[in-house]
Amino acid sequence: MNKVTGLVSALALTFGFSSASAAETTMGIVVKIGGIPWFNAMEDGITRRAAELGVRAEMIGPVSADPALQVQAIEDLIARGVDVIGVVPNDEAALEPVLAKAREAGIIVISHEGPGLQNVDWNFELASAEGFGEAHARLLSEQTEEGGTYAVYVGSLTVPLHNAWADAAIAWMEENRPDLVPVGDRYGVAENVDNSRSTALDLIGANPDLRGFLAFGSQGPIGAGRAVEERRRTGEIHVMGPFSPGQGRSMIHSGVLTGGYMWNPAQAGEVFVTLGQMLAEGQSIEAGMDIPGLGVVDPDFDGKDIITDNLLEINAETVDSLAEMGL
DSSP states (O other): OOOSSSSSSHHHHHOOOGGGGTTTTTEEEEEEEESSSSHHHHHHHHHHHHHHTOOOEEEEEESOHHHHHHHHHHHHHHHHOOOOOEOSSSSHHHHHHHHHHHHHOOOEEEESSSSOOOSSEEEEEOOOOOHHHHHHHHHHHHHHOEEEEEEEEEOOOHHHHHHHHHHHHHHHHHHOTTTOOOOOOOSTTTTTTHHHHHHHHHHHHHHHHHHEEESSSSSSHHHHHHHHHTTTTTTBBBBOOOOOHHHHHHHHHHOOOEEEEEOOOOHHOOOOOOHHHHHTTTOOOOOOOTTTTTTOOOOOOTTTEOOOOOEEETTTTTHHHHTTTTT
């Protein structure tokens, strides 16, 4: 199956929904950006689960983390008449009108990393926002004995879940490590390695008391880690956050990256397809049911959220095995 890292024109070549049989569920899953390891792994999960269930599903990864490109991709999926649209949002507010349009057209909408979205049937998470943010804050605190400053990265200032993680991490630090304070505001660079690196170089140069980076976004730890390595500050400035183990394994072993937590993006891709097929078949989500990829669920019916705790720790002991899983 071709990687779709461009946008809508490529979709026309790979979908062919109009020729799908009436009984075959069709899905399009729009992620934040194409061509990076995290979403490549998610695409593998989508492809694998779709084959298992006999579903026609495809991931669409825009060429940049621009909310307008996600809107355009969803508009195209609506026009094609898919049964299910999945989305990992870059900007919840920007997507609400087009997702409302999809639902008005009778399309099932499922989100991941979009706990604030209103125009969805369900949003699912493999980690709670509070638990995920606090876990990274604790890791920074454990690594940093003396006070000083730390920097916070997010994918962008409009990515809802990244900012919820950052809020939880900062709140934990304020309560438990008041001697460590954020430098400046959070920086929306963590979906781009080069931007993460250049921002980190600037911050390291301007802040001699910088102790670490909490980088929420899969490219943030990689870019910040490269900057720390370039400035020969390994072991002095600690970098942590979610990232692809395959991309960061050498930096973990060299000590440039301290580690972090993640969930399996391939597993999230599988859940998109599983939930989409369940809902397309008319199944209801109920408390206590065991959903493959999520486990036993306790849904928030008012908020339309299904939140489970499936965290994986990334460190020197786990990174190789995680990387060998294709993550």
